[in-house]
Amino acid sequence: MEAALHHRQYDVVVIGGGCAGIAAAAGAARNGARTLLVEAGPSVGGELLSGMTIDGAINARGEWIVGGVLNDLIAELEKMNGYVGAFNDWRLIRYICFDPVVMQIAVMNVLRRYGVDVLLHTAMENVVLDGGGRATGVVLRNKRGRTVVEAAAFVDCSGDGDLCAMAGSPFELGSPEGELQPVSLIFRMSGVETRPLLAFVREHPDNVAIGESEVIRGGRTDEEIVEELYKQGQPTVFFKGNGPLLARAIESGEMYPTALIMIQPTSTPRKEVCVNSTRVARIDAMNTEALSGTMGELFDQIDTCVRFLRNHVPGFGQAHLSAIAPRIGIRETRRIVGDYVLTGDDVGSARKFADGVAKGCHHIDIHQDGTKQVRIPIANGGSYDIPFRSLIPLTLKNVLVAGRCLSADRPAQGTARVMGSCLAMGQAAGTAAAMYGAAGVDDMRRLDTNLLRARLKEQGAVLDGTY
Structure with a gap:
């Protein structure tokens, strides 16, 4: 017999506990929102726990282009002697090395510090819509049964854009020929x-x-x-x-x-x-x-x-x-179509945007079958901006997306999908979701991006002053 349907209420619900998800949850909670982070697996942190380095946080010129939640994580690692350092690979990029065992503790410490509620072993089953482009709740399922969680705002950090796709948002998948980047196991x-x-x-x-x-x-x-x-x-x-x-x-x-x-x-x-x-x-x-x-x-x-x-x-x-690694690494699935589609030209030319709320610097990186791989550096070793519009799904008003399922074409997704930019996007989306609820506006598009950028910079995000 089906168990009784449970109900819960939050200000912000974040779906997916990878890099983007933990940053989104921390960003929302830090800005006063009662926040729930939902993860289908047994732990939060995603690829941070695999042993992979954090790419896309330091450009080829050696400038740190991601801060905020990343700084929180590094501080926790340093307390426990789990931070190895930032190094030049003498190839295309610079990256941050750390002990992934210690990172498990660091991630949870940051979430606890900001008061995030975490729900593990829980899958999102459906989205409740009001018919006017707003999500009013998500239906979750775990061993307790089904729970409807209502919130003012939602952030899709599922990697696959599950919440947005369930809500009817348009998306793109792979290349025009249907090619997807291979999966890996670190x-x-x-x-x-x-x-x-x-x-x-x-x-x-x-x-x-x-x-x-x-x-x-x-x-x-x-x-x-x-x-x-x-x-x-x-x-x-x-x-x-x-x-x-x-x-x-x-x-x-x-x-x-x-x-x-x-x-x-x-x-x-x-x-x-x-x-x-x-x-x-x-x-x-x-x-x-x-x-x-x-x-x-x-x-x-x-x-x-x-x-x-x-x-x-x-x-x-x-x-x-x-x-x-505790799970298979996935490079590419859905790309949600947003108000702005970040392009390969944007990222390759290190373009800056007035509504930039996060940065990326990883090279255009598209793995192919066998020994093939596309690697194109960012112009002049610099960084590009990820505009707030690329985090707003085209048909939704109170949902944001962050992580590898952002609104981007395939080359742009091939750089923005890495951990550094996912952490930056997540913090931006979570902060915006909290501000949306507090402002009482009816559409994410009505948020003042200048105020959002100012808040992010106050809380350690890097948005200006880099090449």
């Missing part, structure tokens, strides 16, 4: 000796991707760049799929076809690194059966890559598999 290895690894890179620079941005290259030769990488002293290495080492292994069957083996530090005491290499293409990640069916192949690829690294890459001889 893993970590402990006991990696950094010096032998970096010495190998210094001696064989043709194996690694370096100097792909003129700002990063700075007129240096490949030999000079790998010397700088060696001096930096961190295992920040990008073995390219068409380099001799990896290409030979793929041809011989010792490795699966992949565009990269990206190695990044996560914990100095454990000598642990994150490895980003696995990929399964031609999967619609919203097809749960198809996504679930990739697990076996992804695990096989992890085993293959671990053996390859141990057998062929100095520094990995005594290393061992130490962790696998």
